[in-house]
Amino acid sequence: MLLLDQVLSTGDLETILTRIAAVPIRDGGNTAGGRTAKAKNNREFALDHEGTEAVGTLVLNALRRNADFRAYVQPLKIRMPIISVYDPGMAYGDHLDAPVMGEGPIHTTRTDLSVTVFLSEPGSYDGGELILRAPTGERSVKLPAGGAVCYPTAYVHRVTPVTRGRRLAVVTWVQSRVRDHEERAILYDLTCAIHALPEDVDDGQRLRLNHVYTRLMQKWTEA
Known part of the structure; x- marks a missing residue:
């Protein structure tokens, strides 16, 4: 909710x-x-x-x-x-x-x-x-x-x-786009975690998290 x-x-x-x-x-x-x-x-x-x-x-x-x-x-x-x-x-x-x-x-x-x-x-x-x-x-x-x-x-x-x-x-x-509620909640939590990263965080770390998000979206979404 x-x-x-x-x-x-x-x-x-x-x-x-x-x-x-x-x-x-x-x-x-x-x-x-x-x-x-x-x-x-x-x-x-x-x-x-x-x-x-x-x-x-x-x-x-x-x-x-x-x-x-x-x-x-x-x-x-x-x-x-x-x-x-x-x-x-x-x-x-x-x-x-x-x-x-x-x-x-x-x-x-x-x-x-x-x-x-x-x-x-x-x-x-x-x-x-x-x-x-x-x-x-x-x-x-x-x-x-x-x-x-x-x-x-x-x-x-x-x-x-x-x-x-x-x-x-x-x-x-x-x-x-994501039928399963648990999968959708995981994506939302990951989005919040990425947005909460400090401005000075290592660019590589931010990229890795964005990469995880992208892969999960590709796995779980329906066009």
């Missing part, structure tokens, strides 16, 4: 709130199927509206610019985001996201990682925590507006009931 403090700037957030002001809001159950739909009680901004598409593009571009996101996720495909709305009384029970989304060879995405980008300040609403059932135990996530969390799509997760205010968030899914 990766927490990112500021994927979206203050200007980005202002633009998003302005763009979605005129977008119709629909039942969130329309984008869930089977048992997942029964657990889902929220609303979403209309996917086919130009305002939603503009916001989705803005968020995707912001994610792609973020070096930590790129290093951790190794993105190959990123789904067009959904903008979710939780008002008082709304929640999303324990569920799993679909392992594959879309139809056809071009539009199909294997969902290795899920991403939530928070649009509301945590003090503006009560409840609405994203609870992730990780191997080490449950993790509660409620980040400042503009922050994001990336986590394996295989995690069971839920959004607790909102009791005050409004929770706005953008959610999307990523197919990674």
Whole structure:
């Protein structure tokens, strides 16, 4: 799991709130199927509206610019985001996201990682925590507006009931170049170690570590 403090700037957030002001809001159950739909009680901004598409593009571009996101996720495909709305009384029970989304060879995405980008300040609403059932135990996530969390799509997760205010968030899914989560974590740790090297470190040592990274990428990545 990766927490990112500021994927979206203050200007980005202002633009998003302005763009979605005129977008119709629909039942969130329309984008869930089977048992997942029964657990889902929220609303979403209309996917086919130009305002939603503009916001989705803005968020995707912001994610792609973020070096930590790129290093951790190794993105190959990123789904067009959904903008979710939780008002008082709304929640999303324990569920799993679909392992594959879309139809056809071009539009199909294997969902290795899920991403939530928070649009509301945590003090503006009560409840609405994203609870992730990780191997080490449950993790509660409620980040400042503009922050994001990336986590394996295989995690069971839920959004607790909102009791005050409004929770706005953008959610999307990523197919990674590196399918295996452990391999992806190794690459991310190695990237962090390389970036943490002091400026005066021997050039040969830096080159050796970069060589290791390159060889692992060649071994583990999917084009």
